[in-house]
Amino acid sequence: xxxxxxxxxxxxxxxxxxxxxxxxxxxxxxxxxxxxxxxxxxxxxxxxxxxxxxxxxxxxxxxxxxxxxxxxxxxxxxxxxxxxxxxxxxxxxxxxxxxxxxxxxxxxxxxxxxxxxxxxxxxxxxxxxxxxxxxxxxxxxxxxxxxxxxxxxxxxxxxxxxxxxxxxxxxxxxxxxxxxxxxxxxxxxxxxxxxxxxxxxxxxxxxxxxxxxxxxxxxxxxxxxxxxxxxxxxxxxxxxxxxxxxxxxxxxxxxxxxxxxxxxxxxxxxxxxxxxxxxxxxxxxxxxxxxxxxxxxxxxxxxxxxxxxxxxxxxxxxxxxxxxxxxxxxxxxxxxxxxxxxxxxxxxxxxxxxxxxxxxxxx
Numbered sequence: 175x176x177x178x179x180x181x182x183x184x185x186x187x188x189x190x191x192x193x194x195x196x197x198x199x200x201x202x203x204x205x206x207x208x209x210x211x212x213x214x215x216x217x218x219x220x221x222x223x224x225x226x227x228x229x230x231x232x233x234x235x236x237x238x239x240x241x242x243x244x245x246x247x248x249x250x251x252x253x254x255x256x257x258x259x260x261x262x263x264x265x266x267x268x269x270x271x272x273x274x275x276x277x278x279x280x281x282x283x284x285x286x287x288x289x290x291x292x293x294x295x296x297x298x299x300x301x302x303x304x305x306x307x308x309x310x311x312x313x314x315x316x317x318x319x320x321x322x323x324x325x326x327x328x329x330x331x332x333x334x335x336x337x338x339x340x341x342x343x344x345x346x347x348x349x350x351x352x353x354x355x356x357x358x359x360x361x362x363x364x365x366x367x368x369x370x371x372x373x374x375x376x377x378x379x380x381x382x383x384x385x386x387x388x389x390x391x392x393x394x395x396x397x398x399x400x401x402x403x404x405x406x407x408x409x410x411x412x413x414x415x416x417x418x419x420x421x422x423x424x425x426x427x428x429x430x431x432x433x434x435x436x437x438x439x440x441x442x443x444x445x446x447x448x449x450x451x452x453x454x455x456x457x458x459x460x461x462x463x464x465x466x467x468x469x470x471x472x473x474x475x476x477x478x479x480x481x482x483x484x485x486x487x488x489x490x491x492x493x494x495x496x497x498x499x500x501x502x503x504x505x506x507x508x509x510x511x512x513x514x515x516x517x518x519x520x521x522x523x524x525x526x527x528x529x530x531x532x533x534x535x536x537x
Contacts, residue, residue, distance in 0.1 A: 175286060175478040176507040177217065178247040178254060184236040185244065185261070186212040188532035196525040199500065199508050203515040204529040210511035211291075213529065214485050216244055217509060218289055219266070220257050222281030223311060226289060232263040248285055250478065257285060286315045286472055290465045291485035297464065298448050298457045302438040309369055309439070312468050316475040320368045327361035330354055331435060339428045351421065352414070358433060359413030365434045366402040372471065373398035373439070379467035380460070387498050388459050395442040396464065401432050458490060466502055482508035488517050 182191040187209050204210050215225055215234075225234060235242045242261040247254055258269040259278055266278035296304045314321040334354045341347045377396045384394035402413070420432050441448040441460055448460055472480045482503055488496050489512060497519065515521050515528075515537075526537040 175250045175476075175480060176248065177220075177285075177481055177509075178249055180217055180220075181243075181245040182213065182216050183243040183245075184239045185216050185234060185242045186236060186532075188212055188216075189236065191532065191534050193527070193534055194536075195507065195509060197507050199503065199510065199524040201515060201518055201521055201524050201526045202509060202511045202529055202534075203513065203517075203526065205513060209529045209532040209534075211485055212532070213534070214289075214483050214509060214511055217246075217481070218287060218483055219244060219259055219278070220246055220248070220281065220285045221287050221315060222268075222279050222284065226291065226293070231261055231265050234261050235263070246285075250285070255284075257281065282314050282321055283316070283318060286476060286478070286480040287483055288312075288465060288469045288472065288480050289483045289485070290462070290487050292487065292490055294461050294465065295454070295457055297461050298441050298452070302436070305439040306435070306437055308464070308468075309372065309437075312472065313368060313372055315480075316472050317368055320365065323361045323364045323368075327358060327365060327434065330357045330361070331430060331433070334358065335429045338424050338430065341425050348421075355414060355417040356410060358430075359410045359417065362402050362413065362434050363410075366400050366437070369400065369434070369437065370398055375471055375474075376464065376467050379470055380463040383463035383466045383502075384459060387463060387495055388456075389494075392444050392456065394448075394460055394463060395445070397440045397442065399438045399440060400434070401436055402434065459495065462487075462491075462495070462499065466499075469506065479506045482506045484508060484510040486511055486513070488512055493519075 176197050177195050180193040180195070182188050182193070191213065193213065202210050202213060211227070215227060218226060228234070240262065244259040244261070246257045248257070249255070256271050260267045260275070267275045268278040268281050269275055270281065270284060297308055310324065314324065334351065337344060337347060337350060337354070344350065373396065380396050381394050384392070416432060424430050443452045443456055443460065448457055452460065469480055469482060488499070488510065491499065500518070510518070512518060515526055518524065528535050528537055
């Protein structure tokens, strides 16, 4: 899988930009505020996810304009395919290969990419939401079943939380909660099993990557924490028992405290919680190991290499880790943003683009 062309119109500070990346490593350099991350963000939207910088689609539109357009071609499954994304203040719509317009979220799994930015340090430093987002972003791209079950789970969970808040006003509330809980357990069993399988491979690969990148002898371990798994729930009947036991507390607090929406990952370094005891350099190496593992797992599932997007990551690494990363991504199409092209040693062997005030020039 690789991006052939990417045309950007009225997106953030970019008026018009035609980007033709090569199949290998592409370096985009420029001073801060010139549009490097904006370009990377526009590519990331092709995978159907929300922006990694804002929840408001209107923020993506160039100031003073009413809409924005992304028009891209990519190679997948032996043929060229096309994606158009239309961004307005009402949201994002998309067309795949000239078909009918649909919600942009339905692009998920069509064009796959792995993003690594400095903000991904929150995978370790942040709360459980960041780590669940990491799992969901990867798994929704590689498993149609996971995406479907997760969407259904979140829809029913929302209904349940509304009912919990209004419980005393709703006749027959317990019966309705039983119906919703049964559905939630059904979806939970699928979601948890897919997450568990993913995390088993993630644990193995991230340890191997950390050993290679760090070279300092620490042992990285990534552990999956699941309430479904912890309570050994393997069928709906046992899940319903747990749900009913927690119902009184759920009603008091007004939301459901049990299920995959409470899952988490714990990252250990030499058996100590990396969030509390690892240095920032160790945390950065751990995150890099997890993101490289994500890319490899996606390749294993899809039999296609995802596109790698690295936003201002190289400057955060020392020379040896930088060179190891560049060696590791050989074979992947990658788009890497840096402030100074000299950050990348031997950059003459890569495709290099300069961006200034939203204008892109190939060197």
